[in-house]
Amino acid sequence: MAEEKKLLKVTIDNITVEVEPGTTILMAARKIGGDIVPPTMCYYSKLQNTGGYCRTCLVRVAAGSTADPRPMPKLVASCRTAVMDGMIVENITNPAVLEARKGVVEFLLLNHPLDCPVCDQAGECDLQDLSYEHGAEATRYEFKRRTFERIDIGPYIQLHMTRCILCYRCVHTANQVAGNREHGVLDRGDHAQIATYIQKSLESPMIGNVIDVCPVGALTDRTFRFKNRVWFTKPVDAHRDCPHCKGKVRLWMRGDDVLRVTARKDQFGEVEEWICNECRFEKKQVSDWVIEGPTRLDRHSVINAGHYEKIEKPQEFLTEVMHGHAARILLDIHAVSDVNMVDLNVINGPATNATFNGNPKAVGTNVTDVKEGKGRNVAGTDSTNPNTP
């Protein structure tokens, strides 16, 4: 006789849901969905052993279970706490939880540079969303923030350690997805940093996924660096026949240029299918892909600012309605404008002054490019301040 699994009843913010034993509070909340899902910065349901570091998913357990209905004495991390039958959880209905979360956001932002205008992650950054929704308006921190020089770890990945919140997602990704981990967290406490330890570069064929799992702009795509803002690019779902991965990706296009390729993310910002480096970094032509259609995003996302809903281009109809006469254009903007003169999708790094002035293939180099053997991992040096060593 097949053993029938007993489902556990759990009530989160007055909504009851039945889940299987072993489910965490967070996953139960995600089953309900909506506003009551606690935000996560370090937990990643697609990876093993993540969660517990960032404390943004703290909730209050008002009643432990039917058998023992006493409340838990402190707020618990919902990503690591399993549900019990009859458990009552309070998330957004409890002001103490929101207050605690506000404190957590303030701590996460202690050393964060808040250089969102420069950062390529802006617009799709978990920390940006979190601090916008739950954070305080100002910090009370008065000391010098710790800063690092930015490093190119490998030819495709840029590490801005200054922005890192030490969520360990990339470490778990390298272990579980890429299979060959060459980076990790060095030092402890306030000195902890993500590093490759003496100039190694990340070159595993699946390592590009660390960019997608990074909740902040610490690990970014060097082939997309500074090419455009996320909200001016058009997300399109596409696939290709890839020998290394399933090849289901999201293209971020500008006109007919593929500026960036990422994995598809679900409503909780988690990757649906891991993609390989070849798909991510080397296939920047529309002809490489079979386009399925525009991506549907959360309507609150800034990326929807462009209103990209249709894939077909509107027909040029003026000649037709004017009985074959071409329209007399008073100003051809392309004759005057200087922008969109360089094909940014064909260069595999950030554009520089030279790129726009005569050498369209020029790519920015980095003094700490570990590929060139010049890399150094020096804590406390500021890449944006030329006065520090």
Next chain:
Amino acid sequence: MERKPMTLAEKLYLPAIFKGMGITFSHLFKKKPTVSYPEEKRPFSDVFRGLHILNRDEEGRERCTACGLCAVACPAEAITMEAAERQPGEEHLFREEKYAAKYEINMLRCIFCGLCEEACPKDAIYLTKTFAPANYGRKGFIYKKDDLLIPNPLTDPEGYEKAKGTIGTGIK
């Protein structure tokens, strides 16, 4: 409306004419409201929104970091830009690691609403108390970085101060 027949004084016609001429004559002795532009210019209000300027910091470095917030805030979609990475040796030119290599405002589209100024997180764009000048062609209205940048305070302190003076201070 009253439909009474006119009185004798009204029917005489001349008193009303002299009353009207008196008002006209009295204006000869009043202060003239005419401003003889361009010799004489009317002072702008502090909240006047005219031509844009791209600001520099006190060391002459461009403040704009091409974050795109002005372009996304622009209701007329007049602003376009392309970003580039600051290379070693260019630190005296650009304040941040990223900068706008190309920055264009289509003044034909611009409605001078000032939302770009509101959106800018870097104090980089301001609307000045300057009119957009007239032009015979449309080509002259695509303003590029050369047209928009404030003079460098290190090489042209006089021009910098003059341009800085045209930036409104907002409502006090």
